[in-house]
Amino acid sequence: MSNPNRSNVPEPRGSFDLLTPEAAVTAVESAFGFVLDGTVNPYPSYVNRVYGMRRDEGTDVVAKFYRPGRWTPEALAEEHEFMLDCAAAEIPVAAPLPDENGETVAELTISDDEAEQTYYFSVFPKMGGRNFDAETDDHWVRLGGILGRCHRVGASREAVHRAVCRPEDLTAGFVRELSDERVVHPGCREEFEQICETTIATIAPLFDDAFFQRVHGDCHRGNILDRPGDGLLIIDFDDMMVAPPVQDIWLLLPGYATDCGRELENLIDGYEQFRPFDRRTLELIEPLRFMRMVYFLAWRARQRHDYWFRVAYPDWGSEAFWIQEIEDLRTQATVIRNELPAIT
Structure with a gap:
């Protein structure tokens, strides 16, 4: 029996319409x-x-x-391998x-x-828990500590089937996907491609000397829970990738790195109780933020044919939508230029 909720849009990759x-x-x-x-x-x-x-x-x-x-199944196996490695090292994960x-x-x-x-x-x-809202210096040190432990384990193996967080590969691939599938509104496509290509060319050299390893990849505060009596718990390794360790650091910050000096110092202090942190990679934070903005656009685009998505976001992909997204990307590109005058 056909699904009455399905429109005449061709079934795309990534649809959950058949799963009940x-x-x-x-x-x-x-x-x-x-x-x-x-x-x-x-x-x-x-x-x-x-x-x-x-x-x-x-x-x-x-x-x-x-x-x-x-x-792929191989990529999923590497995600699970990382989690099992963490569990073997007594790092709380599900x-x-x-x-x-x-x-x-x-x-x-x-x-x-x-x-x-x-x-x-x-x-x-x-494995339940409550959101961990870091309010004191000690809280930020605790967050840094569990990341340091996780990254110490992450560096112990390679992951050849996971995404590698380089702008000229990963982010440029998302830009091509959005353009090739004509997701970007025709009136905005040229401007979108221009701001992305220019920014990628600007930030790519910054990653050349960085150390890459297995990281969580989506380590915002919603993915670290507090379990009273058991400590902090890391959840949802779905976006696990190969990246500089700072990828997991910056997502925990409540704002731009320049406005979060105290939180950042405490994070690094906790982190370095378990392994060294290369402070030179702090210059990657705002480039990584730009990359995540493009990443999020691409992943939303892959859901655009889902019935629930079409209902919840009927204006997604409109010209007005893309005008605002391009303005946000342009603002972030300006932040990068202002913070990295030596490469612009």
């Missing part, structure tokens, strides 16, 4: 050998589909269905559970009269 909670429960039971009690709680996630489930004996688990086309074959990535294929889609998925223990 019932299909998710059946897939988890089949792959992991669990007996579930039927509880299904959808979690808010704009990239993946995430469901809270409960086993018959009362244990809560979280099933994550990864957006199709985003990661490490993936093995299925009946000992693997942490399972596969589900669903089809109807109109389309077929394959989903990779994994199951994690549910």
